[in-house]
Amino acid sequence: MTKRAMIIGGGIAGPVTAMALRQAGIDSDVYEAYDRGADGVGAFLTLAVNGLEALRLLGLHDLVCELGVDTPRMEMSNGRGRLLASFRQPGRTLKRADLYRALRDEAVRRGVRVHYGKRLTDAETTADGVRAVFADGSTAEGDLLVGADGLRSRTRTLIDPGAPRARHVGLLNTGGFARGVTVPGRPGTNHFIFGRRCFFGYLVHPDGEVWWFANPPSRREPTPEELAAITPAQWRARLVELFRDDAGPMLDIIGATEHILPGWNTYDFPTVPKWSGGRMVIIGDAAHATSPSSGQGASMAIEDAVVLARCLRDVPGTRDAFAAFERLRRTRVERVVAQGRRNGSGKAPGPFGALFRDLTLPLFVRQMDRRNALAWMHDHRISWDDRVTATSG
Numbered sequence: 001m002t003k004r005a006m007i008i009g010g011g012i013a014g015p016v017t018a019m020a021l022r023q024a025g026i027d028s029d030v031y032e033a034y035d036r037g038a039d040g041v042g043a044f045l046t047l048a049v050n051g052l053e054a055l056r057l058l059g060l061h062d063l064v065c066e067l068g069v070d071t072p073r074m075e076m077s078n079g080r081g082r083l084l085a086s087f088r089q090p091g092r093t094l095k096r097a098d099l100y101r102a103l104r105d106e107a108v109r110r111g112v113r114v115h116y117g118k119r120l121t122d123a124e125t126t127a128d129g130v131r132a133v134f135a136d137g138s139t140a141e142g143d144l145l146v147g148a149d150g151l152r153s154r155t156r157t158l159i160d161p162g163a164p165r166a167r168h169v170g171l172l173n174t175g176g177f178a179r180g181v182t183v184p185g186r187p188g189t190n191h192f193i194f195g196r197r198c199f200f201g202y203l204v205h206p207d208g209e210v211w212w213f214a215n216p217p218s219r220r221e222p223t224p225e226e227l228a229a230i231t232p233a234q235w236r237a238r239l240v241e242l243f244r245d246d247a248g249p250m251l252d253i254i255g256a257t258e259h260i261l262p263g264w265n266t267y268d269f270p271t272v273p274k275w276s277g278g279r280m281v282i283i284g285d286a287a288h289a290t291s292p293s294s295g296q297g298a299s300m301a302i303e304d305a306v307v308l309a310r311c312l313r314d315v316p317g318t319r320d321a322f323a324a325f326e327r328l329r330r331t332r333v334e335r336v337v338a339q340g341r342r343n344g345s346g347k348a349p350g351p352f353g354a355l356f357r358d359l360t361l362p363l364f365v366r367q368m369d370r371r372n373a374l375a376w377m378h379d380h381r382i383s384w385d386d387r388v389t390a391t392s393g
Contacts, residue, residue, distance in 0.1 A: 051299025294340030327393030
């Protein structure tokens with residue numbers, strides 16, 4: 001009998017999971033908490049080569065590569081204008097809203113049903129499946145439930161009421177898209193600048209638009225209400241103050257940005273003890289959110305979707321399939337989370353930390369490049385055809 005899955009969360013992980021499950025012979029419905037999609041919402045992200053190769057297994061690689069721009073190089077400078085490192089790290093950078101829209105539309109084209117305004121409040125195991133309850137009073141039933149519902153996952157707390165909260169990493173995010181400004185760099189390079197008081201990143205799109213973000217440090221975790229109360233004009237003034245003593249195009253880019261995005265916090269999860277319970281499982285940020293400094297958040301979620309689908313295809317029994325999924329994924333994703341934490345630690349180190357970084361980073365990057373030390377992350381490949389067993393991992 002064909003299984004039916006309920007997928008909670010309609011962002012990036014949700015539609016990819018639905019398509020992976022469909023390829024494995026499992027029907028699914030996606031339940032999105034908001035009453036509309038994420039069209040036009042958010043900044044941008046980079047899909048690493050391992051994430052792109054996972055998409056290839058689902059016939060989605062070419063679809064995604066019609067969006068954004070290839071960004072095979074990174075350059076890192078300090079606030080005095082000194083180039084610290086330049087190296088290859090292939091990936092493709094896309095606007096989050098464009099990626100979301102393409103994946104959602106393709107999922108719908110393939111027969112996936114997406115339901116909006118369905119915020120999960122409760123779920124319980126039944127005799128032969130799981131029953132979900134939503135905030136609008138409606139319910140749904142399926143053979144299993146996949147929580148692709150992000151950092152504040154309701155599914156995670158239903159599986160484990162004592163589940164840890166995400167860890168605030170001491171950085172905020174904002175950014176935008178600038179036009180009519182000429183800055184150093186060619187399309188294909190991500191530029192990162194360790195300003196004296198704030199980290200900044202930008203890339204030049206082939207059409208001339210400049211995509212950028214900034215990470216103002218924040219020892220305290222602001223509430224969502226506090227962040228929402230900061231106006232674009234206040235963000236602009238704050239960023240100008242943070243970068244006024246730094247060399248680089250930051251002020252020009254900020255000045256050429258009509259709309260500065262609302263700010264948000266940066267989090268990660270060192271570990272989430274329980275990924276599954278009964279007929280429910282969590283994936284992506286719900287299970288292992290990593291700092292954006294890893295460059296792997298979306299790619300990890302995409303890998304999860306493919307591996308989960310393979311486990312449900314091959315391993316008899318939902319609980320055993322979930323256990324195999326966790327065995328195959330936990331070590332890798334927690335290593336990525338740790339790498340992201342290390343990458344982000346140099347963004348706001350203080351004056352002595354900045355001096356040490358500037359002295360050691362060039363040598364460190366050369367050694368890493370020579371040893372191909374991050375090959376474990378980027379060269380990872382998943383085989384769709386290899387069979388999974390209950391003891392895989």
